[in-house]
Amino acid sequence: MVSDAAWKPRLIALDIDGTMLDPATQAISAAVKAAVRRAVEAGAQVVVSTGRSTLGTLPILDGLELTSGFALCSNGAVRVDVATREPVSIETFEPGPVLNELTRRLPGAIFASEDIGAGSLVTSKFPEDELHGPQQLATLDELVDHPVPRLIANWVDHEPAELLAAMTGVQLPNCTYTVDHYEPWVTVVPEGVTKGAALEKLRAELGIASEDTFAAGDGDNDIEMLRWAAHGVAMGQAVEIVRAAADEVTGPVAEDGLAAVLDRWFR
Known part of the structure; x- marks a missing residue:
């Protein structure tokens, strides 16, 4: 956690x-958009870091009016050049053993x-608000056809707690996974891929301390990302395991908790 009062990310x-x-x-x-814009105008490198696909991330970049830098999609497996809106780095894994x-x-x-860039291959249709972009029906064999x-x-018709119990202690082959x-x-993403790991690679390339x-x-x-950061902030509605990984807990998203934190340094 950063303690220097003059510090600015x-x-x-x-x-x-x-x-x-x-x-x-x-x-x-509007408050969050304005806070992000002030950070960019002050010279900070803002990196959207999300579990969303590239297709699900592009509208967010547009809404924030970001025109340069990078975005990390699919929990860090895909790096996108914000200026061109094109992937510049992609990590993959063989899905067969995992499936x-x-x-x-x-x-x-x-x-x-x-x-x-095209959407998703799905074994059954997901609700439209859960996946971003077109969904193409496919068999399990088609899903494992390429990395x-x-x-x-x-796990439809099950509660998150049931899923957590079913996956406790499970190691999936040659991949990293998170449970919601x-x-x-x-x-599931490639082995060793997390938001934190992808951000560390980017940080080193950019020469930022x-x-x-x-x-x-x-x-x-977000846990690995919050641990990676010199100052990690969990949103107020986050569950305890996420809050414990952060240096600070701000207000929930519904109360513009992110804007309240960014406004400390970018007014």
Whole structure:
């Protein structure tokens, strides 16, 4: 945690859903947009860091009026050049062994594999507000036909607590995964890929000191990012395991908690 009163972050990593965007309204408030804009105008490197696909992230970049820098999508598996809106780095894994394990542990689950820039291959249609972009029906064999950056399992008709219990202590082959506390979802990305790891690579490339980093998030996939940052902030509605990973807890997304924190340094 940063204690210097004169400190100001130079690299600002921001989750989307539940951090900038209020799930209840499906919108980013004017206060949060203005706070992000002030940070950019002050010279900070703002990095949108999300579990969303590239297609789900691009409208957010537009809404924030970001025109340069990078965004990290799919929990860090895909890096996007904000200026060109094109992926510049992609990490993938072979989904076959993972699907074999998940179909055994989560009977009845439906799956989606990311097709970058095109949408998702799905074994059954997901609700439109859960996946971003077109959904193309596919068999399990078609899902494992090629490496993917992200695989999602949705254990429909089960509670998040049931999913947590089913996945406790489970190691999936050659990948990293997170379990959602709000939805019965497992999100799988390549081994070693997290928001925190992707941000550390970017930080080093940009030549920004590790002590000048800030991150804000609310989900399980934000934990490594919050630990990575010199100053990590959890949103007020986050569950305890996420709050424990942060240096500070701000107000919930519905009360513009992110804007309140950024306004300390960027007024």
